[in-house]
Amino acid sequence: MKISGVDIRPGNIIEYEGGIWRAVKIQHTQPGKGGAYMQVELKNLIDGRKNNVRFRSAETVERVRLDTKDFQYLYAEGDQLVFMDKDTYEQVHLPKDLIGEPAAFLQDGMDVIMELHEERPISVQLPDQIEATIVEADAVVKGQTASSSYKPAILDNGVRVMVPPHITSGTRIVVDVYEQTYVRRAD
Structure with a gap:
């Protein structure tokens, strides 16, 4: 399906220069002289290369359905x-x-x-959130205020995340997979 270069949105998969690319970031620019264009950061889904491309409204690209x-x-x-x-x-x-x-x-x-x-x-x-177990958590530093004071902890898969002070070693927590952040204590 052909779409205009200025209709590209983040997450769109397009065919460009013989490869399959995912639009990561977009920025619509309207300079004082000349026509408007869309600055698009593309990531190649085959080999992981990144590329910044300008698309004018008159240009069309092939949108790919996966x-x-x-x-x-x-x-x-x-x-x-x-x-x-x-x-x-x-x-x-x-x-x-x-x-x-x-x-x-x-x-x-x-x-x-x-x-x-x-x-x-x-x-x-992957699922957006998973449950994991804390295998190592630093001790709480006395005198730290409770508001927004997080401490480092290591999960059973070796990933390091920041957790609230009340979380101790052996606690099951829910982690955001893509942000690699603490969400809440597991039930």
Whole structure:
């Protein structure tokens, strides 16, 4: 589906210079002289390159629709992650860097959504929040005010997050996967 260059929004997947790109940031600019344009920061979904491109209103780009499929995370094998198609039970091996930092939050048996372009995996979406256990938390510093004083803690997956002073080692908490931040204490 063709769209105008100024209609690109963050999160849109477009075909540009023979590659598949995701619009990360956009900025609409209207200079004093000349026509308005859209400054778009693109990220290549195949090799991870970034590119800044100006699109004028007269230019059109091809918007790409990705297929989504339910998969289940099985295990890590070296720098590869193994997922299983929940419909066909077929296993797919993907490199860890396709997911990036959120890969640390993968748990055995976790349901994920895989985005595919022409049957080829492009990205993996994890749940927004997961439960994790604190394995190490710093002691509370006496005299610190309770308002907005957070302390560092390490989760069972090795990720470091800032938590409120009342959270201790062994506590189960809910963590935002993409922001890597404390949300609340787990029930």
